[in-house]
Amino acid sequence: MEVDQKSGAFREFKEAGLDVHRQVNNKANEYIDLARLATPNPLRSEYVGRGMAGPHTRAVLDRYMTALQAGEINTEHGYDEDIISTTVVKELVDTMGVKQLVIVPTGTAANLDLISSFVSSAEDPMAIKFFACTTEHTVNYEAKMLAKAGISADKTTLLPARAEGDGLMDLETLNTHLPLEGEFIFQIAIPTGEGVVPPIEDFKAMVALVKSRGGKFLLDGARLTNALVYWQLELADLKDLGVDGFTLGTSKKGGLAEVVGIYDEKAAKLLPEEAKSFGHIHSKTAPLALSTGVFLNTDLWKAEAKSENKSAQEFARLVIEMGVEPQFNVNANMVFLSIDPDVLTILEEDPSFGGVYSDYGPGANVSRIMFTGFQPPEWPQKVAEALQRALIQAQRPKEESKE
Numbered sequence: 001m002e003v004d005q006k007s008g009a010f011r012e013f014k015e016a017g018l019d020v021h022r023q024v025n026n027k028a029n030e031y032i033d034l035a036r037l038a039t040p041n042p043l044r045s046e047y048v049g050r051g052m053a054g055p056h057t058r059a060v061l062d063r064y065m066t067a068l069q070a071g072e073i074n075t076e077h078g079y080d081e082d083i084i085s086t087t088v089v090k091e092l093v094d095t096m097g098v099k100q101l102v103i104v105p106t107g108t109a110a111n112l113d114l115i116s117s118f119v120s121s122a123e124d125p126m127a128i129k130f131f132a133c134t135t136e137h138t139v140n141y142e143a144k145m146l147a148k149a150g151i152s153a154d155k156t157t158l159l160p161a162r163a164e165g166d167g168l169m170d171l172e173t174l175n176t177h178l179p180l181e182g183e184f185i186f187q188i189a190i191p192t193g194e195g196v197v198p199p200i201e202d203f204k205a206m207v208a209l210v211k212s213r214g215g216k217f218l219l220d221g222a223r224l225t226n227a228l229v230y231w232q233l234e235l236a237d238l239k240d241l242g243v244d245g246f247t248l249g250t251s252k253k254g255g256l257a258e259v260v261g262i263y264d265e266k267a268a269k270l271l272p273e274e275a276k277s278f279g280h281i282h283s284k285t286a287p288l289a290l291s292t293g294v295f296l297n298t299d300l301w302k303a304e305a306k307s308e309n310k311s312a313q314e315f316a317r318l319v320i321e322m323g324v325e326p327q328f329n330v331n332a333n334m335v336f337l338s339i340d341p342d343v344l345t346i347l348e349e350d351p352s353f354g355g356v357y358s359d360y361g362p363g364a365n366v367s368r369i370m371f372t373g374f375q376p377p378e379w380p381q382k383v384a385e386a387l388q389r390a391l392i393q394a395q396r397p398k399e400e401s402k403e
Helices: 006-017 018-039 055-069 085-096 107-123 137-139 142-149 171-177 198-214 224-231 236-239 267-275 285-294 300-321 340-346 379-400
Strands: 102-103 130-131 156-161 184-189 215-222 245-249 260-262 334-337 357-360 368-371
Touching: 055 142, 055 285, 085 102, 085 236, 085 260, 085 285, 102 285, 107 184, 107 215, 107 245, 107 260, 107 267, 130 137, 130 215, 137 142, 137 184, 142 379, 156 171, 156 198, 171 198, 198 215, 224 236, 224 245, 236 300, 285 300, 300 334, 300 368, 300 379, 340 379, 368 379
Parallel strands: 130 156, 130 184, 184 215, 215 245
Antiparallel strands: 102 260, 245 260, 334 368, 357 368
């Protein structure tokens, strides 16, 4: 590692000693070489096409690290004093009209901070009830998070999805199952775990019903930008949806972090405290705030979501022409298909296709195909062709066995 001999860093290296300097240099090379050698594992990827950390994120991080290496960035800050983090948070608060906002590293962390803020602000936190769809991601994949947030299993009620099984509930279901009194939280992901975005009027009707019963409506927005594009809304329109709080993800969109925003006055006051108590302190993650600000305080989020939605919908059109019907409506960036295991095995080895998240749905027999980032215009066609090749290849042994 080359260091300017006139810098404070050089003096620190000198005082640490040559042996320590060599250890640091060797260990850094060891970690970086691991990343250089690593190759994507399609069996663990749910993404079609390019992976995470999009080109814009990499570009701004390169600039940050260059300035950091040159000693141009002040890193001597306390918990809430990093200028990048505090500026990005203020800008997002102003744009979205929330009472409070934090930036955290993962979607699970975001849901934890969001829900725990509402539990802690309740008149009787031990009595608060939680309602969600049976397929809701928060319940099925983040259950321990709910317990940490203060939601006990006996206070959790799972509601059936509509007949389509698309992760949405109709008003009749909500009207039947939601309590008439007492504090409760209702949470839903939009797009749903099945990739479905309801008409904006239907969504607002759900919010209105929950609020009319005295409940708090929380929105899990891991891919919320895709829904906003589908609804033709801006980030500034979030405040008009009527929700009490939301998460908004960039880590599944080529960014690095998640945002938690709260409109409810009481819960908003507790959000920074809840985030700190769980170790989610935005000022310790300036690169996360940097990539988040670049993504959300420009039109990058919108351009990317448009590209993702368009790719998924084009792919859906192509597979329908092949005689393969998607399991749910395709109006965001995910396409769900019922694919034979033999076909999946072939697809996992096809470099033209990418990874398939193949353990979704009852009996784990539905595969999720997700488009992320700015896909080349020809990519949906290539993905559809790979699927068609796999279908034909998987069919041959069956036909031969009949003969």
